[in-house]
Amino acid sequence: MLVMNLASTSAxxxxxxxxLGESLAAPIPSGVERRVFGAVTLxxxxxxxxxxxxxxxxxxxxxxxxxxxxxxxxxxxxxxxxFEDERLVGMTAEDLHPMLEAYYRRFxxxxxxxxxxxxxxxxxxxxxxxxxxxxxxxxxxxxxxxTGSSAALLSREIATALRGRAWEVLIHPFSFQxxxxxxxxETSDASPAMEARTRSALERALVDYLTVGxxxxxxxxxxxxxxxxxxxxxxxxxxxxVVERHAVSNVAGLRWLVRxxxxxxxGLFSVEKFYAALKSQGLAISKDTVHQLTLYLQDCFLVRTxxxxxxxxxxxxxxxxxxxxxxxxxxxxxxxSGRANIGHALETAVLLELERRRAEVSYVKTADGLxxxxxxxxxxxxxxxxxxxxxxxxxxxxxRKLRALAAAGAVFPQARKRLLTLTADGLPRRxxxxxxxxxxxxxxxxxxxxxxxxx
Numbered sequence: 190m191l192v193m194n195l196a197s198t199s200a201x202x203x204x205x206x207x208x209l210g211e212s213l214a215a216p217i218p219s220g221v222e223r224r225v226f227g228a229v230t231l232x233x234x235x236x237x238x239x240x241x242x243x244x245x246x247x248x249x250x251x252x253x254x255x256x257x258x259x260x261x262x263x264x265x266x267x268x269x270x271x272f273e274d275e276r277l278v279g280m281t282a283e284d285l286h287p288m289l290e291a292y293y294r295r296f297x298x299x300x301x302x303x304x305x306x307x308x309x310x311x312x313x314x315x316x317x318x319x320x321x322x323x324x325x326x327x328x329x330x331x332x333x334x335x336t337g338s339s340a341a342l343l344s345r346e347i348a349t350a351l352r353g354r355a356w357e358v359l360i361h362p363f364s365f366q367x368x369x370x371x372x373x374x375e376t377s378d379a380s381p382a383m384e385a386r387t388r389s390a391l392e393r394a395l396v397d398y399l400t401v402g403x404x405x406x407x408x409x410x411x412x413x414x415x416x417x418x419x420x421x422x423x424x425x426x427x428x429x430x431v432v433e434r435h436a437v438s439n440v441a442g443l444r445w446l447v448r449x450x451x452x453x454x455x456g457l458f459s460v461e462k463f464y465a466a467l468k469s470q471g472l473a474i475s476k477d478t479v480h481q482l483t484l485y486l487q488d489c490f491l492v493r494t495x496x497x498x499x500x501x502x503x504x505x506x507x508x509x510x511x512x513x514x515x516x517x518x519x520x521x522x523x524x525x526s527g528r529a530n531i532g533h534a535l536e537t538a539v540l541l542e543l544e545r546r547r548a549e550v551s552y553v554k555t556a557d558g559l560x561x562x563x564x565x566x567x568x569x570x571x572x573x574x575x576x577x578x579x580x581x582x583x584x585x586x587x588x589r590k591l592r593a594l595a596a597a598g599a600v601f602p603q604a605r606k607r608l609l610t611l612t613a614d615g616l617p618r619r620x621x622x623x624x625x626x627x628x629x630x631x632x633x634x635x636x637x638x639x640x641x642x643x644x
Contacts, residue, residue, distance in 0.1 A: 201280045205270065205288040209295075212269040217255050220248040221371040221405070223360065226546045227568060229253065230332060231356045235322055238336040240360035241490035241515045242430070243422055245405050246336045247271075249360050250308045253334060257306050265296055266305045273311035282317030289325060305331045313337040319351055326354060361490075361541050362516045363403030365633040369394060371408055381631065391630045392612045399534035402518015419522060423447065423491065430489035431482070442467060442474040443482050450483075450492050450512045452523030455533040455562075458483075458494070459509040490515050493540060498551035498564045498601075511552050513537045532579035535611055535629055536562055539577050542633055555600060559593035564601060572604035577629070580615040581608060587617035594624060607632075 223245060230236050236253075238246045254267045270288070293300045307325075312318045312335050322333055363371065374394070383391075401407065404422065407415045427447060431437055445467060450458065460479045467474050486492040493515060497508040514520060517534040524530075540563065543550050548565040553574065563575040574597050581587045594606045607625045609632055610616050616626045 201277060201284040202287045202291065204274070204276050205284075206291045208270055208274070209268055209288065209292060213265055213267075217258065217267070217269075218248065218251045219255065220245070220252070221363070221367055223249045223252055223367060224364075225358055225360070228356070229358055233326070234354050234356040235326060235333045235335055235351055236358055237351075237355045238334060238358050238360055239490075241362065241422075242426060243404055243406060244360050244362045244490075244515075246360045247310055248405070249358075250310065250334050250336055254306065254308060262306065263303070266299065266303055267308070268292060268305070269308040269310065271310040272314050277314070280315055282315060282321045285315065285318070285321045289329075301330050303330065305329070306334070307331055308334045308336075310336050323351060323354060359544065361403070361545060362518075363405055363408070364542060364545060365395060365398050365403075365538065365630065366635065368398050368401075368403055368408065369634075371405070388613060391634075392628075395611065395630045395633070396531070399517045399531055399538060400521065402516040404516055404518060407518065415518070416522060419518060423451070423519065423522075426489050426491045430491075431485045435481075435485055437482070437485070439474055439478060439482075442472055442478065445470075445472065446479065446482050447486065447491070448523050450486065451514045451519050454513050454517075454520045454530075455511060455536040457509040458512040462509075493544065495540070495550050495552055495563075498553045508554070513540050515541070517541075531611065532577070535579055535609075536577045538633065539563065539575065539609060539629070543575075553593075553597040553600070555593070555596040557596065559596045561593050561597040564597070564604065572601060574598060574601060574604045574606045575609060576607070577609045578615070579611040581610050581617050582615050584617070587619075591617070591621065591624065595621070598623070 238249055240246050251269075254269065257267055258264060292305075299305060309318075309322070312322075315321075318335075322335065325331060326333060401415065402419070404419065407418050410418065427443060431443060432440060437443055446463065449463060460476055460483070464474065464476045464479050467479075483492070483494070487494060491514070493513045494510040495513075496505050496510055499505050499508075514537060517537045520530075520534050520537065540550060543563065543565050546565075546567065548567050550566075551564050553561040553564050561574050562577045563573075565573045565575060567573070574594055576590045576594050578586065578590050581590055590608060594608065598604065598606050605625065606621075606623055607627055608616070608620070609627055609629045611629055613628045616628070620626050
């Protein structure tokens with residue numbers, strides 16, 4: 190048995206050395222520039238890149254490696270290892286140390302004298318990986334990026350595994366700005382004073398984005414192919430990130446929940462009502478199971494939910510949440526009416542952009558029942574009430590939306606008030622002075638005071 194273990198360890202070491210050599214010799218893959226708000230790295234912490242499968246986490250790490258290279262870091266100081274390799278099945282954290290030693294045998298003068306940036310992709314497949322990462326972070330002159338599928342490298346687990354040594358960076362599918370960049374579009378001239386032709390092109394592009402979504406792989410696919418690929422993404426998230434990972438037995442109930450949440454984007458979701466609906470269909474499921482399944486879908490980033498804005502924990506818990514898919518392109522796949530609501534897709538895109546901007550997001554419901562889509566609290570300490578409406582040109586629609594903003598503003602007087610519409614023509618003709626009217630494409634392309642990452 191000892192001989193077999195030694196042989197296995199030797200085989201792992203040979204494979205890892207081979208992958209190490211290939212990563213240092215091969216060109217760094219390039220892709221669409223991804224932008225995040227705030228810091229990407231902090232001294233003494235591991236940068237953990239998390240997000241939905243196929244959102245572009247690995248390419249983002251390659252982008253960071255390219256930035257290091259451009260800043261003068263030698264190519265030899267940028268190793269990248271992808272652990273999702275069938276030849277590495279069965280390896281443990283003890284097999285990782287020889288990889289480190291093999292690197293420093295190749296570059297002995299780097300040890301301690303040069304900062305080495307390690308990128309460990311899909312590291313979660315190696316049991317005990319966090320012990321290895323914590324140790325070398327303390328003992329070597331290095332920085333570390335880790336990525337992994339949401340099946341085993343979830344944000345709350347990173348904090349537990351690395352004991353406060355992790356800095357989380359969330360990568361969603363492409364934003365509207367990133368989709369434009371992927372198509373070679375220029376967004377620097379986007380402003381309220383832009384030419385009519387530029388404005389029309391951006392408005393058309395936003396409608397396309399709300400339909401296609403932002404998953405990198407599906408950009409440019411025909412509708413039928415895109416549908417199949419996105420369906421595969423959802424199926425993999427359900428089966429691998431929820432069913433296999435959490436040993437879920439009520440798969441039928443899970444699929445009903447997925448269809449409901451993704452097909453009713455921006456809708457209010459009540460566990461009690463959903464439980465009653467399943468029960469009426471003859472599906473046996475408990476309320477606790479529905480709660481747990483909803484949490485699993487959030488953990489794998491397929492679904493995003495926000496709570497009611499209130500200081501009362503009891504009121505927050507008894508009120509329904511609002512649920513959104515992780516990408517607007519998923520909405521039409523599950524909309525049972527066959528008429529996916531462009532307003533709900535726009536609201537979804539706004540929520541995802543708020544999460545990219547690292548805002549704490551909730552929704553507001555006033556004492557007289559008026560609702561504002563989002564209360565966003567930014568890391569800077571600023572707050573914003575945001576009402577999203579595809580078209581607020583009709584007087585009745587504008588009056589309803591603005592009345593809700595005014596009522597919410599009385600409850601949260603420190604918050605700036607903003608109305609977002611799909612097009613400039615969708616803005617109402619008359620607005621209160623304290624409401625900022627903004628076409629959504631301008632807001633999605635970034636505020637002037639945005640904080641882009643500096644690494």
